[in-house]
Amino acid sequence: MVWELMEPVSGPTIFADFLKAHGEGIHHVAYDCNNIPFEERIAEFERRGFKKIQSGSWMGRNHFAFFATEEDTTTCFETYAFPDDWDYPEPDSWYPPLRD
Template sequence: MTIASGPITQICWVSDDIEASERLLGEQFGVGEWTRLPDIEFGAETTTLRGEPVRFVVHVSLAYAGDLQLELIQPVEGPTIHAEFLAAHGPGLHHVCFEVEDVEAACAAAQSAGVPVLMRGSMMGGEIEFAYLDGSAGGAPYIELARIGPAMREFYDSLKSASASASSAGVEA
């Protein structure tokens, strides 16, 4: 059984300065409108790091390049694979994301294939479920698996429309 199949729906950079990353991708690469979501808190009741409950806070910014979601994450507080990556490597490309229908089944397939599941969680009452896998065997730091619920899908679609409108109007972020 495969863990997930394409397409990749998101790529993410981890940054220590989310505003500077938005500017770079907007000005130099034409990425349309960014939507910044500051101080998103993940609770220990819904999130684990290497199997242990964790609480953390991150800033997130989202935009689209066509149908591909671009995500920026800036760790603010608490232990995460994002903060670990930033400490070890500095800002940079962090993960690619595949959407899956069943995160539990995808994680079981990953474990069976010898691919470690490093971090898992959910937010918005389960509207998003995610898992980060060790992607180092394939040359990427991490692979994210995500199940997106209907309310979150609607939010993402509205961001994609705003980004497309901004890009077609020649508006820079």
């Protein structure tokens, strides 16, 4: 399980929109669908009438897409694809700081 803490700091995003409408809380649920190709997942959401509202690639390799599912499910759905050889990069800092 992975937890993400998001803090919009500049520009328009779906995260800033959520904070404005709802305040702090759970914005989305994410899943990778194991072996279903990423492009097929995108197509299936669109076939079911869910609009893609934000997408991109983190570090050029970890692809993600968010869909407007809140009206039907009470939350936003995200799907993502990590490459098989994916390793998280070391963070710039830790909070609280790591102790030796």
